[in-house]
Amino acid sequence: MLNVPEAKSEDITALMAEIGRRARAASRPLALATAERKHAALVAMVEAIRRGEDAILQANAIDLANGEEAGLSPAMMDRLKLTPDRIRALSDGIRTIAELRDPVGDVIAEWDRPNGLHIERVRTPLGVIGVIYESRPNVTADAGALCLMAGNAVILRGGSDSINSSSAIHACLVQGLKAAGLPADAIQLVPTTDRAAVGEMLKGLGGNVDVIVPRGGRSLVERVQNEARVPVFAHLEGICHLYIDRSAKLDMAVPLAVNAKMRRTGICGAAETLLVDRAVAQTHLVPILQAFADAGCEVRATDEVRAAFSAAVPAAEADWSTEYLDAIISVKLVDGVAGAIDHIDTYSSHHTEAIVAEDAATVERFFNEIDSAILLHNASTQFADGGEFGMGAEIGIATGRMHARGPVGVEQLTSFKYRVRGNGQVRP
Amino acid sequence: MLNVPEAKSEDITALMAEIGRRARAASRPLALATAERKHAALVAMVEAIRRGEDAILQANAIDLANGEEAGLSPAMMDRLKLTPDRIRALSDGIRTIAELRDPVGDVIAEWDRPNGLHIERVRTPLGVIGVIYESRPNVTADAGALCLMAGNAVILRGGSDSINSSSAIHACLVQGLKAAGLPADAIQLVPTTDRAAVGEMLKGLGGNVDVIVPRGGRSLVERVQNEARVPVFAHLEGICHLYIDRSAKLDMAVPLAVNAKMRRTGICGAAETLLVDRAVAQTHLVPILQAFADAGCEVRATDEVRAAFSAAVPAAEADWSTEYLDAIISVKLVDGVAGAIDHIDTYSSHHTEAIVAEDAATVERFFNEIDSAILLHNASTQFADGGEFGMGAEIGIATGRMHARGPVGVEQLTSFKYRVRGNGQVRP
Numbered sequence: 036m037l038n039v040p041e042a043k044s045e046d047i048t049a050l051m052a053e054i055g056r057r058a059r060a061a062s063r064p065l066a067l068a069t070a071e072r073k074h075a076a077l078v079a080m081v082e083a084i085r086r087g088e089d090a091i092l093q094a095n096a097i098d099l100a101n102g103e104e105a106g107l108s109p110a111m112m113d114r115l116k117l118t119p120d121r122i123r124a125l126s127d128g129i130r131t132i133a134e135l136r137d138p139v140g141d142v143i144a145e146w147d148r149p150n151g152l153h154i155e156r157v158r159t160p161l162g163v164i165g166v167i168y169e170s171r172p173n174v175t176a177d178a179g180a181l182c183l184m185a186g187n188a189v190i191l192r193g194g195s196d197s198i199n200s201s202s203a204i205h206a207c208l209v210q211g212l213k214a215a216g217l218p219a220d221a222i223q224l225v226p227t228t229d230r231a232a233v234g235e236m237l238k239g240l241g242g243n244v245d246v247i248v249p250r251g252g253r254s255l256v257e258r259v260q261n262e263a264r265v266p267v268f269a270h271l272e273g274i275c276h277l278y279i280d281r282s283a284k285l286d287m288a289v290p291l292a293v294n295a296k297m298r299r300t301g302i303c304g305a306a307e308t309l310l311v312d313r314a315v316a317q318t319h320l321v322p323i324l325q326a327f328a329d330a331g332c333e334v335r336a337t338d339e340v341r342a343a344f345s346a347a348v349p350a351a352e353a354d355w356s357t358e359y360l361d362a363i364i365s366v367k368l369v370d371g372v373a374g375a376i377d378h379i380d381t382y383s384s385h386h387t388e389a390i391v392a393e394d395a396a397t398v399e400r401f402f403n404e405i406d407s408a409i410l411l412h413n414a415s416t417q418f419a420d421g422g423e424f425g426m427g428a429e430i431g432i433a434t435g436r437m438h439a440r441g442p443v444g445v446e447q448l449t450s451f452k453y454r455v456r457g458n459g460q461v462r463p
Numbered sequence: 464m465l466n467v468p469e470a471k472s473e474d475i476t477a478l479m480a481e482i483g484r485r486a487r488a489a490s491r492p493l494a495l496a497t498a499e500r501k502h503a504a505l506v507a508m509v510e511a512i513r514r515g516e517d518a519i520l521q522a523n524a525i526d527l528a529n530g531e532e533a534g535l536s537p538a539m540m541d542r543l544k545l546t547p548d549r550i551r552a553l554s555d556g557i558r559t560i561a562e563l564r565d566p567v568g569d570v571i572a573e574w575d576r577p578n579g580l581h582i583e584r585v586r587t588p589l590g591v592i593g594v595i596y597e598s599r600p601n602v603t604a605d606a607g608a609l610c611l612m613a614g615n616a617v618i619l620r621g622g623s624d625s626i627n628s629s630s631a632i633h634a635c636l637v638q639g640l641k642a643a644g645l646p647a648d649a650i651q652l653v654p655t656t657d658r659a660a661v662g663e664m665l666k667g668l669g670g671n672v673d674v675i676v677p678r679g680g681r682s683l684v685e686r687v688q689n690e691a692r693v694p695v696f697a698h699l700e701g702i703c704h705l706y707i708d709r710s711a712k713l714d715m716a717v718p719l720a721v722n723a724k725m726r727r728t729g730i731c732g733a734a735e736t737l738l739v740d741r742a743v744a745q746t747h748l749v750p751i752l753q754a755f756a757d758a759g760c761e762v763r764a765t766d767e768v769r770a771a772f773s774a775a776v777p778a779a780e781a782d783w784s785t786e787y788l789d790a791i792i793s794v795k796l797v798d799g800v801a802g803a804i805d806h807i808d809t810y811s812s813h814h815t816e817a818i819v820a821e822d823a824a825t826v827e828r829f830f831n832e833i834d835s836a837i838l839l840h841n842a843s844t845q846f847a848d849g850g851e852f853g854m855g856a857e858i859g860i861a862t863g864r865m866h867a868r869g870p871v872g873v874e875q876l877t878s879f880k881y882r883v884r885g886n887g888q889v890r891p
Binding site for chain 2: 063066067140146148152154159161162245246264266284287290291294295298380398402403404406407408409410411412413414415417418423424425436437438440441450451452453454455456457458459460461462
């Protein structure tokens with residue numbers, strides 16, 4: 036039903052280079068677009084999706100039929116499936132982004148020099164963002180809208196499973212761009228499912244991609260991080276730790292631990308390892324582990340933990356570096372905050388770690404000595420999320436230390452330049 | 464005289480991997496070092512250089528003798544040469560860095576969430592910085608000191624011409640680190656002149672280099688930008704433009720233009736192209752060009768400019784994209800600020816551009832529509848410099864849009880993390 040042009044493999048390089056050139060060309064007017072125009076485009080997209088709901092559902096039906104035939108797993112079929120409710124959620128996401136404050140043009144810092152020069156550091160768009168994702172068609176809308184709000188052109192490369200759904204959603208986004216008088220090339224969807232297109236994007240399309248954001252599972256992120264010749268905003272995994280200090284209140288620790296692990300086990304901010312201060316093993320360990328067990332969580336633990344809590348199964352070395360994304364937690368006793376820091380230093384993916392403690396000096400030490408993107412005190416690791424941080428929306432969470440770290444929201448999708456005002460100054 | 468261990472070529476990979484591991488290991492205590500301790504180390508380095516002056520000069524004599532034998536150009540020999548005055552300048556540079564405010568731990572932003580969470584974005588070091596440079600031995604001190612102040616470990620890879628001088632300076636830096644109780648591996652100098660070592664650094668030493676800073680000529684920067692698998696802070700060239708608008712005051716434009724080009728022709732912020740608004744060609748063009756000629760600057764210009772100023776020689780297409788780094792300027796008439804923006808969009812290296820104008824709307828348009836790292840109004844392009852920006856010192860100027868842009872000072876050599884404080888919050 037949908038006309039998805041198929042490119043021959045040998046044409047992929049040329050096709051992608053052309054997409055890169057168009058994105059760069061579109062990024063220029065986009066960088067100058069007012070907040071009002073970007074808002075208007077996003078609102079028009081919501082409208083177009085409302086009008087296009089039937090077409091999107093029809094396209095999705097094709098993807099679902101193809102997926103059925105290809106024998107996709109039930110989990111993948113679920114990720115692929117769109118319903119009127121899910122399409123509404125997708126529209127609501129764009130509406131939320133439309134209400135964000137436009138960061139472009141913000142003066143981040145300004146100062147005067149003794150010679151009278153006034154210097155401003157001003158936010159600008161990053162340029163062109165490449166988003167590589169898998170089966171979730173909603174990323175088309177999320178990522179397209181968020182990049183637009185930051186004044187960036189975006190090249191979307193969705194998974195082959197969802198190509199028809201993504202194309203139908205993309206058509207609505209383009210309608211929104213056109214309605215607001217913005218270039219249609221501001222949001223391009225790669226019109227081929229050839230995997231060589233991903234390779235081309237990772238090479239940067241001749242300098243026409245400024246950053247790549249992978250949205251998907253470990254194997255996708257790993258490929259992107261290994262092959263990309265341009266910067267990447269991503270995290271490979273979220274091996275998040277929760278440490279219960281000797282100064283922790285037990286009645287705070289128990290619900291917080293259960294929430295950190297069990298609220299949603301499949302998100303990157305879910306806790307994977309519980310570290311308990313040996314000093315409170317007698318009082319705190321069993322109540323927390325019992326709460327996990329009551330919540331249906333498997334406990335994998337060291338021998339000394341198992342001696343206190345026989346329902347636990349033995350943890351192997353690999354458990355400390357496993358992101359379960361499931362109702363399983365690894366548990367270990369450590370010698371105070373120093374022991375927790377040592378363990379985290381060794382095994383963490385530098386995403387998110389939390390401490391439950393009342394002693395301020397202990398908390399400061401945890402905060403200072405651990406170099407992860409997000410550190411929390413007396414709060415669940417599941418708050419590691421751009422929405423929960425008040426950013427309105429995020430394109431993902433980054434664990435690198437370059438440019439963006441933690442939730443990547445609209446501000447993190449910007450760069451800056453300097454504006455210097457003088458009155459004839461020459462340099463001596 | 465100096466004991467520079469020579470590694471066999473087949474050992475380079477192992478040697479560099481070990482240097483990377485040591486740097487990463489050193490970066491941990493370094494990230495926690497107090498401002499006082501870093502200050503003490505820098506002051507001790509100054510002291511060690513004062514004591515080591517004779518040894519540095521002797522090492523430099525070996526480099527100079529080797530350079531003579533190798534037939535280095537007079538310019539390269541001059542870059543290589545150290546004198547007591549130059550060594551003092553190098554010490555003074557470290558002392559300036561020692562007086563900078565330590566940015567690590569600064570709270571860059573903080574806010575509260577409706578659920579009571581308090582979120583802080585806090586500066587952290589970047590990690591490990593690789594600096595690749597050519598013959599100037601002073602980069603050893605500059606780069607080593609600046610990276611240290613930002614809490615980063617640094618791997619220095621100097622040119623083979625200056626290896627003895629760099630080693631002698633490096634020995635003084637290590638004395639300073641040790642005197643302050645900081646790890647000696649915080650500042651490592653690659654002890655081999657094998658070019659394969661550069662290739663290893665560009666590959667990132669197994670994740671143990673976070674960013675590469677090339678300090679040197681175009682061919683070095685080009686190689687680094689093309690081959691690096693880690694982020695790079697650099698500019699390939701500074702094709703900087705000066706635009707004289709119809710609203711410019713002539714008595715401001717003339718000295719400013721001469722300064723922008725001629726104060727120092729060899730720096731990246733020197734103007735390479737003068738664009739004059741056609742509307743004031745009659746009044747402004749010849750006085751400015753005459754001032755260039757009087758200052759000993761060759762003018763390469765379009766035919767219509769040459770018709771007005773016969774001393775100009777013809778400009779070829781290549782002139783518009785040439786960084787002369789010499790007393791030569793290319794000159795063209797443009798149709799107002801729109802014409803200037805078009806030309807700059809096409810030919811600029813996105814480093815620095817300046818406008819001379821009195822009309823505020825014209826200046827805003829220039830500032831908004833040009834996406835270069837530094838834009839100046841009624842001020843010389845030669846102000847494109849970290850010191851002139853008040854940053855105290857810079858490791859270079861970057862034209863990329865990721866992380867650092869413009870002068871890269873101590874703040875730009877940092878990253879950040881989030882600290883979130885709660886009182887038992889769980890995510891609903």
